[in-house]
């Protein structure tokens with residue numbers, strides 16, 4: 001089936017099988033391999049992207065469901081090739097990643113969280129990221145990175 | 156995990172969706188948020204040959220004030236329930252329970268209609284809608300019918316909807332300023348409830364329902380009768396597991412679930428000041 005999706009601001013028209021999951025469309029068809037597959041069972045959030053600005057697990061959505069919608073992946077966040085998005089920068093500054101596997105999904109979920117709640121409490125950040133698992137960091141510095149990005153003092 | 160191959164059709168109206176379902180028979184399934192159906196298709200527990208996507212039927216995402224009740228379009232997603240000013244003031248228990256479903260990503264996609272039609276006894280929203288009462292509107296080839304919430308959940312993942320019907324609207328009573336509480340017991344963030352209890356006062360009566368204590372969401376009628384007869388929260392809660400047949404799974408035995416139902420019911424009644 002022919003779909004037309006705006007991905008990171010650019011219109012993409014593609015022929016996909018209806019059963020193609022959005023994450024595999026992004027990775028295999030469009031070559032946007034920043035979005036990871038962790039669990040493939042809707043649990044870990046590594047595949048989180050934005051659909052019309054809201055965080056979504058792209059392993060649990062069909063590419064055909066994104067027809068006519070706007071999708072943003074981790075590749076579409078940074079303003080330019082040599083400047084990080086403030087959330088990416090904050091993850092770097094606050095050591096919010098170790099192996100980095102969960103990071104694209106974490107960053108996308110965190111941006112969606114701050115869109116909905118620009119100045120969350122620590123508890124709200126922890127709850128807001130409950131759909132994203134990290135096997136390395138113990139979450140502490142991820143939470144710190146998100147709070148710092150929202151302009152709150154984390155020193 | 157990739158679903159088995161299927162044909163995909165988009166419906167722009169409820170009428171179109173119903174016509175497509177009629178055309179393709181029981182091989183076809185409606186697709187709303189896809190957050191129950193797609194995981195099942197990936198596991199090949201569901202193998203529909205046609206999916207009829209109703210997400211584009213956008214006049215079904217409303218949450219409207221209809222004087223004596225609130226009408227919610229079947230496609231309203233969990234996030235919109237959670238953040239609805241109307242629900243927060245007129246039926247806060249529903250907004251709160253919606254905020255306890257899964258995680259933010261799930262709440263951005265999953266719909267109230269999908270959750271009710273799926274009729275999972277472990278789900279949060281069916282149980283709270285059952286506690287509130289009210290009715291559901293189903294549209295089929297011969298028009299609309301209204302189904303009382305009390306008659307809707309008929310079995311394990313089964314509802315009163317027939318295969319050629321689509322759920323279009325959920326009508327719930329207003330319960331402003333009343334006491335309410337929801338207890339969801341689970342061991343991991345974002346999980347389904349091992350047991351859950353919703354308690355809400357509707358027009359002076361305390362209505363209590365149970366999550367994951369049988370093949371459907373259940374009203375705790377023993378608890379309700381005890382409260383109506385003047386029992387305290389702690390006394391009434393003793394009846395929470397009466398007449399239930401709780402499932403066994405990796406998380407809990409029936410005995411443990413019965414224990415949880417009693418404890419969580421007492422907590423819900425006490426914390427909500429419902430009695």
Ligand SMILES: Cc1cc2nc3c(=O)[nH]c(=O)nc-3n(C[C@H](O)[C@H](O)[C@H](O)COP(=O)(O)OP(=O)(O)OC[C@H]3O[C@@H](n4cnc5c(N)ncnc54)[C@H](O)[C@@H]3O)c2cc1C
Pocket residue numbers: 041042043060184185186187188189190191192193194229255256257258261264265266267268269270272273277278279280316320321322323345346347348
């Ligand atoms: C990781 C994860 C965690 C979750 N955690 C929870 C949780 O804690 N608590 C909870 O309650 N739920 C949970 N869910 C389920 C979630 O709430 C689902 O979104 C919801 O149960 C189904 O809604 P949907 O719109 O996604 O339906 P879909 O998956 O699109 O459809 C589900 C079923 O209902 C049918 N259907 C859909 N809409 C209609 C309609 N209007 N009329 C008739 N039939 C219809 C479909 O044909 C299908 O059979 C979770 C899901 C995931 C993926």
Ligand code: FES
Pocket residue numbers: 036037038039040041042043044045046047048057058059060
């Ligand atoms: S890969 Fe999608 S949630 Fe884990």
Ligand code: FES
Pocket residue numbers: 096097098099100101102103133134135136137
């Ligand atoms: S940094 Fe390794 S999984 Fe999160």
